Amino acid sequence: MHTTDTYLWLTSSLLVLGILLIPLGLSFLFLPEKMERIGERLNNWISTEHIFDSLNKPRYQERLFYRFHHLFGGLVIVFALISIYMLYFYTDIKPLIQNIVLMADTAFGKWLLESLYYILLGANILALVIGLIIFFGLV
Numbered sequence: 001m002h003t004t005d006t007y008l009w010l011t012s013s014l015l016v017l018g019i020l021l022i023p024l025g026l027s028f029l030f031l032p033e034k035m036e037r038i039g040e041r042l043n044n045w046i047s048t049e050h051i052f053d054s055l056n057k058p059r060y061q062e063r064l065f066y067r068f069h070h071l072f073g074g075l076v077i078v079f080a081l082i083s084i085y086m087l088y089f090y091t092d093i094k095p096l097i098q099n100i101v102l103m104a105d106t107a108f109g110k111w112l113l114e115s116l117y118y119i120l121l122g123a124n125i126l127a128l129v130i131g132l133i134i135f136f137g138l139v
Helices: 003-030 032-045 049-056 062-067 069-090 093-099 107-135
Strands: none
Touching: 003 032, 062 069, 069 107
C-alpha cells in the first residue's frame, strides 16, 4: 500500500466518520436531557468506578515537601542557576538566529525565536525566585 493510498483511505475514513457523527452532535445540541439519560444508563451499565478508586484516592505530599523544603528549594535554585548560566553564557542569540535562518526565514520568525529565548530566560529567573521562596520556607 503506497502512502498516497494510505492518505486517501485515512481522509475518506475520517470523512465518513465525521458524517456519521453529525446526528450524534445534533442530538446533543437539541435533545440534551434525553442524551443525558442515555449517558446515565450507559454509565451504570459500563461503570469504571471500581477500577479507578485507587487512582482517585487523595495522596498528600505536603508533609514531605514542607519537611524537606531546603532540599527541594535548593534543587530548584541549582537547576535554575544552571539553566540561566547556560542560556546567558553559552547561548548567544545572534548566532542562534543565523543558524536557524532556514526555519525562520522571515522577520516575524526571527522575532519569534528571539522572543522565545528571552521568555525562557525570564522563566528560569522566575524559577530561581520560586526556589529561593521554597528554600527559605516563605510558603
